[in-house]
Amino acid sequence: MAKITAVSPLAPEAFPKMPIIDGVSFSTVAAGVKYEGRADVMLAKMAPGTAVAGVFTQSATRSAPVLDCQRKLGGPTHDGAAILVNSGNSNAFTGRNGLDAVAQIVSASARACDLPEARVFTASTGVIGEPLPFERITDRLETLAATLDPAAMEAAASAIMTTDTFAKGATASVEVAGKIVSIAGIAKGSGMIAPDMATMLVYIFTDGKIDQANLQTLVAAHNENTFNCITVDSDTSTSDSLLVCATGASGVDVDDSQTFSDALHGVMQELAHLVVKDGEGATKFVEITVTGAASDRDAKTHALSVANSPLVKTAIAGEDPNWGRVVMAIGKSGAPADRDRLSINFGGIMVAKEGWVNPDYVEADAAAHMKGQNIRIHADIGLGSGEATVWTCDLTHGYIEINADYRS
Amino acid sequence: MAKITAVSPLAPEAFPKMPIIDGVSFSTVAAGVKYEGRADVMLAKMAPGTAVAGVFTQSATRSAPVLDCQRKLGGPTHDGAAILVNSGNSNAFTGRNGLDAVAQIVSASARACDLPEARVFTASTGVIGEPLPFERITDRLETLAATLDPAAMEAAASAIMTTDTFAKGATASVEVAGKIVSIAGIAKGSGMIAPDMATMLVYIFTDGKIDQANLQTLVAAHNENTFNCITVDSDTSTSDSLLVCATGASGVDVDDSQTFSDALHGVMQELAHLVVKDGEGATKFVEITVTGAASDRDAKTHALSVANSPLVKTAIAGEDPNWGRVVMAIGKSGAPADRDRLSINFGGIMVAKEGWVNPDYVEADAAAHMKGQNIRIHADIGLGSGEATVWTCDLTHGYIEINADYRS
Numbered sequence: 144m145a146k147i148t149a150v151s152p153l154a155p156e157a158f159p160k161m162p163i164i165d166g167v168s169f170s171t172v173a174a175g176v177k178y179e180g181r182a183d184v185m186l187a188k189m190a191p192g193t194a195v196a197g198v199f200t201q202s203a204t205r206s207a208p209v210l211d212c213q214r215k216l217g218g219p220t221h222d223g224a225a226i227l228v229n230s231g232n233s234n235a236f237t238g239r240n241g242l243d244a245v246a247q248i249v250s251a252s253a254r255a256c257d258l259p260e261a262r263v264f265t266a267s268t269g270v271i272g273e274p275l276p277f278e279r280i281t282d283r284l285e286t287l288a289a290t291l292d293p294a295a296m297e298a299a300a301s302a303i304m305t306t307d308t309f310a311k312g313a314t315a316s317v318e319v320a321g322k323i324v325s326i327a328g329i330a331k332g333s334g335m336i337a338p339d340m341a342t343m344l345v346y347i348f349t350d351g352k353i354d355q356a357n358l359q360t361l362v363a364a365h366n367e368n369t370f371n372c373i374t375v376d377s378d379t380s381t382s383d384s385l386l387v388c389a390t391g392a393s394g395v396d397v398d399d400s401q402t403f404s405d406a407l408h409g410v411m412q413e414l415a416h417l418v419v420k421d422g423e424g425a426t427k428f429v430e431i432t433v434t435g436a437a438s439d440r441d442a443k444t445h446a447l448s449v450a451n452s453p454l455v456k457t458a459i460a461g462e463d464p465n466w467g468r469v470v471m472a473i474g475k476s477g478a479p480a481d482r483d484r485l486s487i488n489f490g491g492i493m494v495a496k497e498g499w500v501n502p503d504y505v506e507a508d509a510a511a512h513m514k515g516q517n518i519r520i521h522a523d524i525g526l527g528s529g530e531a532t533v534w535t536c537d538l539t540h541g542y543i544e545i546n547a548d549y550r551s
Numbered sequence: 552m553a554k555i556t557a558v559s560p561l562a563p564e565a566f567p568k569m570p571i572i573d574g575v576s577f578s579t580v581a582a583g584v585k586y587e588g589r590a591d592v593m594l595a596k597m598a599p600g601t602a603v604a605g606v607f608t609q610s611a612t613r614s615a616p617v618l619d620c621q622r623k624l625g626g627p628t629h630d631g632a633a634i635l636v637n638s639g640n641s642n643a644f645t646g647r648n649g650l651d652a653v654a655q656i657v658s659a660s661a662r663a664c665d666l667p668e669a670r671v672f673t674a675s676t677g678v679i680g681e682p683l684p685f686e687r688i689t690d691r692l693e694t695l696a697a698t699l700d701p702a703a704m705e706a707a708a709s710a711i712m713t714t715d716t717f718a719k720g721a722t723a724s725v726e727v728a729g730k731i732v733s734i735a736g737i738a739k740g741s742g743m744i745a746p747d748m749a750t751m752l753v754y755i756f757t758d759g760k761i762d763q764a765n766l767q768t769l770v771a772a773h774n775e776n777t778f779n780c781i782t783v784d785s786d787t788s789t790s791d792s793l794l795v796c797a798t799g800a801s802g803v804d805v806d807d808s809q810t811f812s813d814a815l816h817g818v819m820q821e822l823a824h825l826v827v828k829d830g831e832g833a834t835k836f837v838e839i840t841v842t843g844a845a846s847d848r849d850a851k852t853h854a855l856s857v858a859n860s861p862l863v864k865t866a867i868a869g870e871d872p873n874w875g876r877v878v879m880a881i882g883k884s885g886a887p888a889d890r891d892r893l894s895i896n897f898g899g900i901m902v903a904k905e906g907w908v909n910p911d912y913v914e915a916d917a918a919a920h921m922k923g924q925n926i927r928i929h930a931d932i933g934l935g936s937g938e939a940t941v942w943t944c945d946l947t948h949g950y951i952e953i954n955a956d957y958r959s
Binding site for chain 2: 204453461498543
């Protein structure tokens with residue numbers, strides 16, 4: 144959770160070419176909250192009529208900005224909205240001062256953007272428990288408001304990075320009712336990433352027109368099998384926030400569009416994968432699929448137990464098709480399993496079935512799969528039809544270096 | 552889970568001087584199950600009248616010997632008993648062959664020791680999913696039975712080691728009704744160690760006289776706040792077994808003795824601590840106490856969430872009094888907490904209280920505590936009177952080296 148090191152080997156070749164989302168503009172500034180010599184605050188401003196939906200960390204020690212955002216969900220859409228994010232300091236566990244800092248930032252943002260305070264959503268990410276020097280942010284708000292640019296989304300993605308080694312963006316454009324609707328999102332996150340919560344900071348924008356309550360339902364549902372299905376280290380941030388803003392500027396009603404829903408899901412899944420691909424110390428991207436569980440919930444419990452097991456994650460780092468550790472992780476998960484019905488498959492190669500190693504299994508085949516960057520593990524529990532897929536990365540010396548040597 | 556490396560820096564100076572437990576004798580042999588050039592099988596034989604109590608892994612994929620032992624608990628005590636343990640191969644996830652191997656070993660042990668099969672308890676520890684070459688063990692049983700020695704307990708402790716870097720023993724002698732009752736136990740374990748289960752392999756012997764059902768109740772109760780309160784890596788073995796054998800040879804009835812109960816608890820706690828002190832890659836022994844939770848159960852949930860957090864464990868490895876990560880771990884645990892009532896203390900130094908850093912806190916003080924080998928973290932939740940203490944170690948490069956580079 145600290146010094147930015149070499150770019151992850153799993154990073155995409157380049158940041159994607161983002162479309163202009165009509166009704167949204169961005170600006171960034173180097174406010175010196177903590178980092179030197181880089182932009183660390185971003186502002187996004189949305190046009191009147193924009194619907195905003197969100198999901199947040201379930202942590203009992205969630206940060207002051209998260210508490211403020213949660214209160215504001217579902218508010219009136221006619222005036223537009225803004226998102227103000229700083230990196231370098233999470234304003235979490237900062238007591239009453241933390242709430243005051245949020246109030247100051249919200250107030251200054253509302254003034255600069257000519258918006259009601261109820262439509263200003265903020266987030267802070269970085270070190271926990273240090274007072275946020277909010278004046279460094281409020282002092283720059285007039286500048287931020289004066290430099291808004293619809294094409295500045297990549298700069299916004301960079302400004303919210305902490306230990307991230309690359310800026311994360313994803314986009315989709317789909318045809319609905321004969322017109323083009325665009326979706327574009329950015330995310331940050333690489334450690335303190337765990338499931339069963341909205342995870343990290345994610346901001347997605349679309350010019351589709353959708354009722355705010357419908358958008359909230361859609362986002363919550365898609366969140367369950369995208370961001371809530373990734374884990375880097377089983378640790379859950381106190382600041383995780385996901386906001387989706389629909390400006391409606393395309394004039395295309397997407398309330399009932401399966402095409403739009405699928406495209407939004409695709410953008411959310413891609414951003415979730417990018418967060419895993421920037422997992423602290425990651426050298427492998429791992430997809431874990433569990434089928435044949437008694438229920439979908441049980442399947443997810445098994446899959447996350449495998450994904451969070453330090454022994455499984457270190458075996459993957461060592462390129463060892465160590466299916467015994469997968470058996471162990473399924474056994475400890477707490478969800479029902481029967482040793483003699485269990486089968487395990489690495490990269491399409493059946494390694495174990497019905498309680499023992501597959502007699503046709505040749506370890507060299509699975510070992511070859513483990514040498515790749517994309518690892519697939521599939522466990523069939525043999526009890527029912529429940530299934531789930533989750534994504535994680537390996538556990539390497541890089542994770543220890545990043546987290547043992549610097550204050551997060 | 553593999554190559555034996557340098558002795559843990561947390562190891563005690565020497566194996567303790569163990570008393571003879573009247574009615575128990577031990578033998579070991581180098582059977583070549585997997586390791587070369589070291590004893591890897593141990594036999595313990597107990598006199599007629601010995602009560603045997605046990606607790607085992609709750610894993611859904613538990614090993615064949617565990618399934619066999621669980622069936623045998625509570626059997627008749629008049630004939631005596633035996634324990635046969637091999638290291639190097641866990642006989643877990645080995646299908647029907649695994650059950651056959653257990654049957655062969657039990658049968659040969661019963662014959663060699665002149666005992667009913669129902670009183671032969673076995674365990675296997677080591678690699679998962681490879682067939683156990685049981686003939687290498689059964690071929691040595693006559694030798695083992697012919698070389699039993701009441702003084703060979705340290706050799707027994709060494710024979711059951713896998714990735715352990717030192718043999719683990721603990722003992723207590725107490726006066727009950729004017730006579731001395733002795734307790735002595737051995738344990739193995741250093742990775743794949745997690746709570747909420749009976750953990751690792753542990754064998755404890757006493758010459759106290761106690762009803763077998765009473766002993767079972769006592770062992771299960773003490774297990775909850777000793778072995779079930781330690782964690783190395785949150786991963787749970789498929790083979791964890793704890794057996795306590797009371798020969799009654801002292802003639803001292805300890806059924807209602809609080810002194811005996813306390814002494815047994817002390818031996819169990821010491822063995823549990825020794826397992827943590829041999830945690831894979833460990834350089835720090837960490838005690839985490841949670842008070843003020845809504846219930847004892849909630850306190851343990853919070854404490855284990857802190858103890859299993861990779862970010863907390865890496866911070867400890869880096870000697871960083873990073874209380875923000877403790878806040879994070881309490882927040883994610885799922886048990887109730889209130890940010891503004893939470894206080895955190897490192898080594899007796901109050902670092903945070905009532906939702907923010909303690910104004911009198913000087914980081915250099917906590918940093919000095921973190922440089923020691925014994926780290927104490929205390930969190931008060933401020934909600935009730937629930938409390939719990941758990942023990943863990945730090946997460947270091949050593950853990951990654953041991954687990955990424957070798958097949959467990």
